[in-house]
Amino acid sequence: MSFVPGQPVTAVVQRIEIQKLRQGNNLILGFSIGGGIDQDPGQNPFSEDKTDKGIYVTRITSGGPADVAGLMMGDKIMQVNGWDMTMVTHDKARKRLTKKNEDVVRLLVTRKSLEEAVKHSMGGYPRP
Amino acid sequence: MDTESTYSGYSYYSGRSRGSHRHGERSRDRHKSRSKDSRSEKSVTINTPPAEPLLGDSAVRGEQVQDDNWGETTTAVTGTSEHSLSQEDIVRITKDLEDSVGLDCRRYFTRTLAVILGLLVFLTPLAFLVLPHLLWPEKLQSCGTACEGLFISVAFKLLILLLAVWALFFRPARAGLPRVFVFRALLAVLVLLFVVSYWLFYGVRILDSQDENYQGIVQYAVSLVDALLFIHYLAIVLLELRQLQPCFSVCVTRSTDGETRHYNLGQLSIQRAALAIIEHYYCDFPVHNPALLSASKSRAAKHLAGLKVYNVDGPGNNAAAAGLAHSQSRAMIAAAARRRDTSHNELYYEEAEHERRVRKRKARLVVAVEEAFTHIKRMQEEEQKKAPGDVMDPREAAQAIFPSMARALQKYLRTTKQQHCHSMESIQQHLAFCITNNMTPKAFLESYLTPGPTLQYSRDHWLARQWTLISEASVTSGLKDGGVFLLKCVDFSLVVTSKKIPYIQMSEEYIDPKSHKFVLRLQSETSV
Numbered sequence: 001m002s003f004v005p006g007q008p009v010t011a012v013v014q015r016i017e018i019q020k021l022r023q024g025n026n027l028i029l030g031f032s033i034g035g036g037i038d039q040d041p042g043q044n045p046f047s048e049d050k051t052d053k054g055i056y057v058t059r060i061t062s063g064g065p066a067d068v069a070g071l072m073m074g075d076k077i078m079q080v081n082g083w084d085m086t087m088v089t090h091d092k093a094r095k096r097l098t099k100k101n102e103d104v105v106r107l108l109v110t111r112k113s114l115e116e117a118v119k120h121s122m123g124g125y126p127r128p
Numbered sequence: 129m130d131t132e133s134t135y136s137g138y139s140y141y142s143g144r145s146r147g148s149h150r151h152g153e154r155s156r157d158r159h160k161s162r163s164k165d166s167r168s169e170k171s172v173t174i175n176t177p178p179a180e181p182l183l184g185d186s187a188v189r190g191e192q193v194q195d196d197n198w199g200e201t202t203t204a205v206t207g208t209s210e211h212s213l214s215q216e217d218i219v220r221i222t223k224d225l226e227d228s229v230g231l232d233c234r235r236y237f238t239r240t241l242a243v244i245l246g247l248l249v250f251l252t253p254l255a256f257l258v259l260p261h262l263l264w265p266e267k268l269q270s271c272g273t274a275c276e277g278l279f280i281s282v283a284f285k286l287l288i289l290l291l292a293v294w295a296l297f298f299r300p301a302r303a304g305l306p307r308v309f310v311f312r313a314l315l316a317v318l319v320l321l322f323v324v325s326y327w328l329f330y331g332v333r334i335l336d337s338q339d340e341n342y343q344g345i346v347q348y349a350v351s352l353v354d355a356l357l358f359i360h361y362l363a364i365v366l367l368e369l370r371q372l373q374p375c376f377s378v379c380v381t382r383s384t385d386g387e388t389r390h391y392n393l394g395q396l397s398i399q400r401a402a403l404a405i406i407e408h409y410y411c412d413f414p415v416h417n418p419a420l421l422s423a424s425k426s427r428a429a430k431h432l433a434g435l436k437v438y439n440v441d442g443p444g445n446n447a448a449a450a451g452l453a454h455s456q457s458r459a460m461i462a463a464a465a466r467r468r469d470t471s472h473n474e475l476y477y478e479e480a481e482h483e484r485r486v487r488k489r490k491a492r493l494v495v496a497v498e499e500a501f502t503h504i505k506r507m508q509e510e511e512q513k514k515a516p517g518d519v520m521d522p523r524e525a526a527q528a529i530f531p532s533m534a535r536a537l538q539k540y541l542r543t544t545k546q547q548h549c550h551s552m553e554s555i556q557q558h559l560a561f562c563i564t565n566n567m568t569p570k571a572f573l574e575s576y577l578t579p580g581p582t583l584q585y586s587r588d589h590w591l592a593r594q595w596t597l598i599s600e601a602s603v604t605s606g607l608k609d610g611g612v613f614l615l616k617c618v619d620f621s622l623v624v625t626s627k628k629i630p631y632i633q634m635s636e637e638y639i640d641p642k643s644h645k646f647v648l649r650l651q652s653e654t655s656v
Contacts, residue, residue: 032655097656
């Protein structure tokens with residue numbers, strides 16, 4: 001999942017739809033994010049490539065909306081409701097996820113195990 | 129003719145940009161002005177270059193160009209300096225003569241009163257003990273052990289009281305203050321009243337009735353001595369301890385050159401505060417040098433010197449003389465404001481030039497002194513025994529090396545206008561002192577490079593030992609917030625303002641030493 005500047009990013013993603021839960025005055029999703037282009041990528045325990053400044057899921061509240069929807073710890077979030085999350089600041093990512101007028105967030109997430117699964121099932125990348 | 133040329137000069141200066149046809153006339157005018165004496169037509173000096181000296185400046189420059197000659201300057205200090213110290217000296221001497229007689233009288237009077245009071249206080253307990261033995265010895269009960277023990281205690285307490293009074297009161301008087309010292313007077317009255325009341329009681333109850341109980345009498349004497357010790361304690365607290373805690377911050381400014389210092393004083397009366405400030409003045413303030421003030425005086429004279437007011441309406445109107453003077457001064461101010469004068473320019477270049485000159489002379493001086501110091505060497509003990517010839521003591525050594533640095537030092541002192549503070553004799557003495565104590569040339573020069581406090585110079589420079597305290601409030605009243613008073617001496621005055629130190633409210637915050645915990649914050653995590 002390393003990114004080569006100038007080339008489009010290719011990844012195997014999973015679509016996850018999370019319904020926000022109303023708790024008091026807030027709509028919560030039930031997970032924590034880390035990373036961003038303004039953060040130190042070397043501290044990220046979940047990324048393979050330590051220069052990857054993407055947004056990662058660092059914690060999931062068990063029983064929360066994210067857990068129910070199938071989000072897993074260590075997932076890299078690629079898109080939120082159509083908005084790109086591979087090249088955003090940490091605060092921008094937070095804002096995209098916590099919009100008050102949206103009840104549902106549709107994430108595109110990727111993880112190592114997805115790629116492995118595809119590789120296994122296809123027996124290598126299909127090359128014409 | 130004079131007036132016309134003056135006005136034309138002004139108009140040419142202001143209207144320089146217009147009318148090239150005036151060129152010929154202008155150059156003619158300049159010619160005329162230069163041929164005449166520039167001092168009489170001061171208004172035309174605007175056109176002439178600023179470097180032309182005025183009356184005041186030329187005198188100063190003339191001094192410096194003069195041939196360097198030690199004897200001339202050391203003996204004629206009062207004659208050549210612009211400040212005319214001789215007149216001030218005469219005034220000061222006559223004032224000293226007048227006042228010293230009156231002050232001494234007062235001092236002796238207070239001293240004798242104090243001594244009489246002291247004797248009275250000391251002899252009273254002894255008299256109490258001795259009188260019964262003299263007056264009715266047969267009737268008196270013999271003194272038992274307890275009574276004799278009390279004798280010892282009386283003796284030691286009197287000894288302690290004697291030492292304490294000597295320590296507190298019998299110190300050389302520092303100064304003569306204008307008004308009586310209120311606390312001391314109150315204490316003296318208290319002691320007197322106290323002793324008198326004890327005598328009254330003794331006289332009535334013991335002498336008249338001829339009491340036989342000697343132990344009671346001795347205990348009475350002991351109680352007197354105890355009470356005297358307590359009064360002494362009260363004296364210490366009132367006279368010494370009360371003003372130790374700082375309560376006021378006073379700002380002292382010298383009126384001639386603006387030197388300012390700040391001091392913290394306790395609750396003192398104005399006259400005692402003034403005394404404390406004067407003692408600090410002698411240690412902290414650099415010596416007052418009147419020669420440094422001449423430049424600003426000459427500038428001030430120049431500001432108004434270029435204007436002359438002519439009364440064109442005729443000499444008639446005496447009734448409106450006051451109004452005339454008022455309007456004259458206003459006209460002068462207006463004209464001075466309108467005139468474009470270049471005195472700021474002159475000041476800037478003059479100061480830069482002076483700075484450069486001082487630095488050059490300082491460099492020459494430092495080199496000369498360092499070289500002079502290399503000519504002598506301290507002789508060791510063994511060498512002294514071997515070669516007894518041509519050995520000099522410090523004074524002779526100083527005299528031997530002084531001529532090589534004399535010229536450079538004298539030039540430097542003249543440039544910084546300090547030559548009247550140091551006589552040749554004092555410089556040689558200082559040099560001998562530095563040589564004796566193994567000081568470096570830099571240490572020797574330090575007292576000449578920076579003006580030191582007044583105490584450093586010879587006695588005739590402690591120009592004023594006579595100070596006048598000028599105050600709107602009574603001088604025995606205490607310092608107040610926002611109070612102002614003046615300490616005037618012959619040459620200058622010190623302006624003193626006092627401000628109260630504010631009440632400080634301090635609060636406490638406890639930090640548990642275990643609460644200092646840290647965590648790395650390079651990767652932030654937000655829960656959504």
